[in-house]
Amino acid sequence: MKLYMSPRAPNPKRVCMFIAEKGIESIEWLAVDLNAGAHRHQDFLHLNPLARVPVLALNDGRCISESRAICSWLEGYCPDPNLMGEGYEERAFIEMYDRYVEWYVLLPTAQWVRHGHPGLAALENPQFPAFAENQAKKREAGLEWLEKRLESHPWVAGERFSIADITAFCAIEFARVMKFKPSEAGYHHIQRWRDSVAARPSATAGDQMPAR
Numbered sequence: 001m002k003l004y005m006s007p008r009a010p011n012p013k014r015v016c017m018f019i020a021e022k023g024i025e026s027i028e029w030l031a032v033d034l035n036a037g038a039h040r041h042q043d044f045l046h047l048n049p050l051a052r053v054p055v056l057a058l059n060d061g062r063c064i065s066e067s068r069a070i071c072s073w074l075e076g077y078c079p080d081p082n083l084m085g086e087g088y089e090e091r092a093f094i095e096m097y098d099r100y101v102e103w104y105v106l107l108p109t110a111q112w113v114r115h116g117h118p119g120l121a122a123l124e125n126p127q128f129p130a131f132a133e134n135q136a137k138k139r140e141a142g143l144e145w146l147e148k149r150l151e152s153h154p155w156v157a158g159e160r161f162s163i164a165d166i167t168a169f170c171a172i173e174f175a176r177v178m179k180f181k182p183s184e185a186g187y188h189h190i191q192r193w194r195d196s197v198a199a200r201p202s203a204t205a206g207d208q209m210p211a212r
Helices: 010-022 067-077 087-116 129-152 163-178 188-198
Strands: 002-005 028-031 055-057 063-065
Touching (some): 002 010, 010 067, 010 087, 010 163, 063 067, 087 163, 129 188, 163 188
Parallel strands (some): 002 028
Antiparallel strands (some): 055 063
């Protein structure tokens, strides 16, 4: 199998961390150079016509795109350690918190960075600074919720590490290009939690992949 990813993008990073947590070694990782437009080349569009990473190419020739869908497949492919919930009830709550993070922290963070950082102008052309400011404000609301959540829980979805923590960590780390540090912004519980995740071996998964 092959995983087409980009080292600096948060959604591919989610899948890389998920694979690392699972300890799966049978997947070849291929970094796609987004700044060079490699995701728009015909050979990549054959894998995903929407020109987005990540993409997991299965051994039978089929491809799965969308990070959450890839992780769902990987959870079935390698059930242990469990990251998406044991039984219908825990699965539902973990997915709920994962979606909260995805929609109210990761998405506005990504839009804030893509429209506010000059280094991403090649990917977001034209950039809209006013939209970046709008998304930054929406992101703050998500961070306030996350701070409150982590005040009373060690992990995003409750008492154990899950995919929700992976999604949240990728959002927080992506904001570092905007010089964001949780503790400096007053989010001390997020900082404590972030440092716990950063200490896991999976936190650096895929970071040094050379793009092609």
